[in-house]
Amino acid sequence: GQQLNQSPQSMFIQEGEDVSMNCTSSSIFNTWLWYKQEPGEGPVLLIALYKAGELTSNGRLTAQFGITRKDSFLNISASIPSDVGIYFCAGPFLPRSNDYKLSFGAGTTVTVRA
Amino acid sequence: NAGVTQTPKFRVLKTGQSMTLLCAQDMNHEYMYWYRQDPGMGLRLIHYSVGEGTTAKGEVPDGYNVSRLKKQNFLLGLESAAPSQTSVYFCASSYRARGGLKSYNEQFFGPGTRLTVL
Numbered sequence: 001g002q003q004l005n006q007s008p009q010s011m012f013i014q015e016g017e018d019v020s021m022n023c024t025s026s027s028i029f030n031t032w033l034w035y036k037q038e039p040g041e042g043p044v045l046l047i048a049l050y051k052a053g054e055l056t057s058n059g060r061l062t063a064q065f066g067i068t069r070k071d072s073f074l075n076i077s078a079s080i081p082s083d084v085g086i087y088f089c090a091g092p093f094l095p096r097s098n099d100y101k102l103s104f105g106a107g108t109t110v111t112v113r114a
Numbered sequence: 115n116a117g118v119t120q121t122p123k124f125r126v127l128k129t130g131q132s133m134t135l136l137c138a139q140d141m142n143h144e145y146m147y148w149y150r151q152d153p154g155m156g157l158r159l160i161h162y163s164v165g166e167g168t169t170a171k172g173e174v175p176d177g178y179n180v181s182r183l184k185k186q187n188f189l190l191g192l193e194s195a196a197p198s199q200t201s202v203y204f205c206a207s208s209y210r211a212r213g214g215l216k217s218y219n220e221q222f223f224g225p226g227t228r229l230t231v232l
Binding site: 004009031033035040041042043044045048088090092100101102103104105106107 | 118145147149154155156157158159162164172204206208210219220221222223224225226
C-alpha cells in the first residue's frame with residue numbers, strides 16, 4: 001500500500017476552538033477520504049474528495065484536496081466534546097488509480113482538554 | 115437495514131487455536147474487505163473480495179484465510195492463532211463503480227471484533 005503520513009499523531013482540543021490536521025502521501029492520489037472512528041466503533045466516512053483543489057464541508061468539518069495531489073487537510077471548526085475520536089485519512093491502494101483498495105494513515109487522535 | 119455486522123464482538127484464544135470471524139452486509143455491495151487495526155498503525159488490509167466466490171490477498175495476509183461463498187458474507191479464518199494476531203479486526207464493504215461513479219472508494223465499516231491471543 002501507499003505510505004500515508006498523518007500529522008499530528010494526537011491533539012487536545014478545547015471546546016470552541018478550531019483545529020487542523022493533515023495527511024501526505026508518497027505518491028499522487030486521485031481520491032482522498034477522511035474517516036472518524038469513535039471508541040469501540042468502526043470508522044465512519046466523513047468526507048470524500050475527488051479533484052485537486054476541491055474543498056468540501058460536512059457540518060463543521062471541512063476538507064481540502066491539496067493542489068499537489070499529494071496532501072489533504074481536515075479542519076474542525078468550533079470544536080465540541082463529541083469531536084473526540086481518531087481521524088483517519090485514506091487513499092487508493094495504488095497511485096493514480098481508481099482501485100477499490102484503500103491505504104489508511106495511522107490516524108490523528110483527538111482528545112478534549114480538561 | 116443493519117449495514118455491516120460482525121460476530122463475535124470479543125474473543126480470547128490460546129496460541130494454536132483456530133476461529134472464524136463472520137462479516138455480513140445487507141447493502142448488496144460487491145466488494146468486501148478485512149482489516150486489522152493495531153495501535154499507531156492505522157488500518158491494514160488483510161484480504162479482500164471483489165465478488166462472490168473470489169478473494170485476494172491484501173497487505174498483511176499471512177496467517178489468515180478467507181472465503182466468500184455468498185455475496186453478503188465474508189469470513190476470516192485463523193487456522194493456528196498466534197499472539198501477533200492480537201488486534202481489532204474490521205470488516206468493510208463498498209459498491210462496485212458503474213458509469214464513472216467513485217462510490218467504490220467509500221467503504222462502510224462494521225463495529226469490529228476485538229481478538230486476544232494468549
